[in-house]
Amino acid sequence: MKRSLALLFLICALLARPAVAQSQNEEQPEANPGRPTVSTPATLTQVGYLQFESGFTGAGDSPEFSSRYGFNEVMKLSVTRRVELLASAEPAAHFTAVGTTTNRLADVFLGAQGVLYQGEGAKPTFAVSYFHRVYNGGASEFDFGSPTNSFLVLASADMKGFHYDANAFFTELVEEPVRRAQFGQSLSISHPFLKNFILSGEIWHFTQPFLRSNAVGNLWAVSYTARKTLVFDLGFNHGLTGTSTQREVFVGFTYLLPHRLWSRHGFPPNGSGAH
Numbered sequence: 001m002k003r004s005l006a007l008l009f010l011i012c013a014l015l016a017r018p019a020v021a022q023s024q025n026e027e028q029p030e031a032n033p034g035r036p037t038v039s040t041p042a043t044l045t046q047v048g049y050l051q052f053e054s055g056f057t058g059a060g061d062s063p064e065f066s067s068r069y070g071f072n073e074v075m076k077l078s079v080t081r082r083v084e085l086l087a088s089a090e091p092a093a094h095f096t097a098v099g100t101t102t103n104r105l106a107d108v109f110l111g112a113q114g115v116l117y118q119g120e121g122a123k124p125t126f127a128v129s130y131f132h133r134v135y136n137g138g139a140s141e142f143d144f145g146s147p148t149n150s151f152l153v154l155a156s157a158d159m160k161g162f163h164y165d166a167n168a169f170f171t172e173l174v175e176e177p178v179r180r181a182q183f184g185q186s187l188s189i190s191h192p193f194l195k196n197f198i199l200s201g202e203i204w205h206f207t208q209p210f211l212r213s214n215a216v217g218n219l220w221a222v223s224y225t226a227r228k229t230l231v232f233d234l235g236f237n238h239g240l241t242g243t244s245t246q247r248e249v250f251v252g253f254t255y256l257l258p259h260r261l262w263s264r265h266g267f268p269p270n271g272s273g274a275h
Helices: 002-015
Strands: 050-062 065-078 083-097 100-104 108-117 125-135 149-159 162-175 178-193 197-208 213-227 230-239 247-256
Touching: 050 230, 083 125, 108 149
Parallel strands: none
Antiparallel strands: 050 065, 050 247, 065 083, 083 100, 083 108, 108 125, 125 149, 149 162, 162 178, 178 197, 197 213, 213 230, 230 247
């Protein structure tokens, strides 16, 4: 599995070299951050541009661990205006559970997202996505678990200066030999302030079928757009039920490689950009 991950990152690094030189008068692409909220935008990254979402999360007081620290990475690449490929991994996780401290490579997910309806302004964009866990590293999990299969319905729109992302989750959790369905919802609302800053607030909920309980959290984050292709973020999440991860802090960034990976004759550029 480690060889597969290394090969995946190597391929992405090689693809990152521009296939053709960009024209000077071509509009600069914009990052479309999906982090740090639980909710994912229904809009896609611009076609042909590789986006990285990198971060670090520290958490404590959860059903499966007393403390947990890990790096996370998400890669996105839209191959058409309506289809985006995704890969998500946690290269390293350091956690303490039942008095034992361990380091693990955590889970790896592969998936895709497709736009069903492209909205504009107050008219929402609707999309669906699917993820499959291709590797289970055995690290202690957060309160919402680590689904084997995930299906999401997504909606995003702008209204009166505010932007919202709403997701509905339909997932499968496995504790061999038992498989159970899990359901979740999330709503993130963001608003720009000062210059280049965005404040985001979110409420989210997941059922916990094996604990016969519910995980609910409230997340707040601030993002700073350093340039169109680079966005920094930091924030915290607080669990609102006894079986939720009680505290999480995170910091990271989203970077869109500013060069198209193939000529615009292969796929036309996408009109969607950052929030």
